[in-house]
Amino acid sequence: xxxxxxxxxxxxxxxxxxxxxxxxxxxxxxxxxxxxxxxxxxxxxxxxxxxxxxxxxxxxxxxxxxxxxxxxxxxxxxxxxxxxxxxxxxxxxxxxxxxxxxxxxxxxxxxxxxxxxxxxxxxxxxxxxxxxxxxxxxxxxxxxxxxxxxxxxxxxxxxxxxxxxxxxxxxxxxxxxxxxxxxxxxxxxxxxxxxxxxxxxxxxxxxxxxxxxxxxxxxxxxxxxxxxxxxxxxxxxxxxxxxxxxxxxxxxxxxx
Numbered sequence: 519x520x521x522x523x524x525x526x527x528x529x530x531x532x533x534x535x536x537x538x539x540x541x542x543x544x545x546x547x548x549x550x551x552x553x554x555x556x557x558x559x560x561x562x563x564x565x566x567x568x569x570x571x572x573x574x575x576x577x578x579x580x581x582x583x584x585x586x587x588x589x590x591x592x593x594x595x596x597x598x599x600x601x602x603x604x605x606x607x608x609x610x611x612x613x614x615x616x617x618x619x620x621x622x623x624x625x626x627x628x629x630x631x632x633x634x635x636x637x638x639x640x641x642x643x644x645x646x647x648x649x650x651x652x653x654x655x656x657x658x659x660x661x662x663x664x665x666x667x668x669x670x671x672x673x674x675x676x677x678x679x680x681x682x683x684x685x686x687x688x689x690x691x692x693x694x695x696x697x698x699x700x701x702x703x704x705x706x707x708x709x710x711x712x713x714x715x716x717x718x719x720x721x722x723x724x725x726x727x728x729x730x731x732x733x734x735x736x737x738x739x740x741x742x743x744x745x746x747x748x749x750x751x752x753x754x755x756x757x758x759x760x761x762x763x764x765x766x767x768x769x770x771x772x773x774x
Contacts, residue, residue: 526556526565527563527564527565527569528561528563529543529555529562529564531564532564532568532572535569536569536572536573536576543564543572546572546575549585549589550589551575551585551588552571552572553567553571555568575588578591617655617656617657618655618656619650619653619654619655620653620654620655621652621653621654625647625654625656628662628663628666629641629662629665629669630666630669630670631669631675634675637679640676640679641665641679643683644679644682644683644686645657645682645683645686646658646661646662646665646679646682661682661685665678665682668681692730696726742754742757743755
């Protein structure tokens with residue numbers, strides 16, 4: 519039987535070790551989300567780097583990432599950065615989340631306050647969750663986690679729902695404006711460059727999600743700094759420092 523102490527594994531041994539079907543490992547190889555195995559004769563052997571990658575993929579899928587998004591992150595890692603580096607660590611917020619289906623027990627575990635039907639209805643109304651048969655579909659799992667943490671920390675649940683409603687409305691406004699700019703400023707279906715734009719779409723999605731997140735989080739920090747100077751703003755500076763938002767970081771250059 520294979521052991522985690524082994525230096526290498528066959529595809530069947532690796533699949534058993536990480537708890538996925540062998541066909542899944544083959545699919546990931548085809549998609550390019552894991553590297554090909556090294557060859558020992560005619561047999562492919564997988565090592566610790568493959569095991570860590572499969573475990574990371576599983577974590578990302580649990581957080582709502584699609585395989586397409588994971589593939590994009592793998593492409594980004596080819597620049598010499600690991601996926602953990604690209605994500606800012608395994609515990610970082612997802613950049614490109616997909617909707618995740620929760621059982622009622624899982625939903626209540628994430629946000630115990632949702633056991634209250636009135637608050638749950640409010641979450642449905644603002645678009646945080648949607649009832650689908652016996653499941654609850656969550657479009658932004660990281661936002662659900664934020665809601666759970668905020669309420670657990672003592673925030674008023676009604677106020678948290680108001681915040682979520684504002685985030686959803688703001689996201690729609692930004693999305694509409696960006697789509698209009700793409701069509702009005704970038705898109706020309708008669709241009710030979712259209713094919714290049716389409717082929718770059720996968721990379722652009724990752725860039726867009728990172729850019730939007732960076733801009734919004736920075737502006738949150740700027741606004742909180744401003745509010746810290748107003749009456750009732752005591753402690754906000756410490757909060758901004760803890761969140762590490764609105765910060766300009768230096769970037770060295772090896773040029774020249």
